[in-house]
Amino acid sequence: MKTRKLRDIEVSAVGMGCMAFSHGYGKIPSEEYSIEAIRNAYKHGCTFFDTAEVYSPNLSGIGHNELIIGKALEDVRENVVIATKLMLHSVGFGRKVYDEICSHLEGSLDRLRTDYVDIYYLHRMGGVPVEKVAEAMGRLIDDGLIRGWGLSQVDVNVIDAAQSVTPLSAIQNIYSMVERDSEENIIPYCMDHNIGFVPFSPIASGLLSGKITPQTQFERNDDVRNWVPQLSRWNIEGNMPIVEMLRAFADNKNATSAQISLAWMLCKYPNIVPIPGSKNNERIIENLDSAKVELTNEEFERLESELNRCKVYGHRGRGGF
8 A cells, every 4th residue: 555654654645533433324344344354454454553542332441442452463573563542631730741641652552552652632621731742742752652642633822832742643533525624724834834634434334435324323332323414314415415426436437436425635735644444354355455556646636525515414523522
């Protein structure tokens, strides 16, 4: 697979979001299936795997997903880039930010069966000043415990404050054909400062795959799609012109709709590395193969033009989950 860089960390052009093996898309597969799917992704050329300490069934507990990643990738650890995230809403009384972050990192390292994390994200902004977090992350880089760091679901003012203390490797925000807020300021800032941009939910929780219809029933338990604005029945109906446009484009390109949606962002920005997530092995391989889909300048301009004419129904934004 082709590669890209998140600052100075080389990764496969398409990564793998691993959350669905633990949370967010209904019933989770067996640990054996999940481990095999992750290993198959690696064999298929994926070297970039994304997880978080909070990814556990129904978000009850810590580390379910990290444990799976650790088992799956232990034997190829030196060949892959692992990103994980910590939640830091506050700092314990009498503790320093560095010590608080270290306590989270130690747990992640143990579960991931490694002695370093390649990219360590602050999962969401809490009550701790980002400059303090950036300072602590710089110390962790100096300590050799992480190679780089990042922020998730943040705006450009937060990015700039952090960047001025310790240069960032990556920003992980929601971004897709139907969630384009980051195009205005954030992605250009990242390009200007050599920061990678890592879109999560790049296929809009499946909407852009063309496999979801207004009649689709999502699972009742632990399925975020019940709350994604674009996936209410009314909004799915409103967004069908985008889905149909993608389907027609994909048919002419001998690709899938999901692959075209990913190829579009790969073509648009050189610093983007999407991390589509799935708990289905076939879908994972399909998503990774989007890196093989080459759009000509004419094809990209036509796709962009048609997309710009479509109205989007529903919006998550950076305040979304």
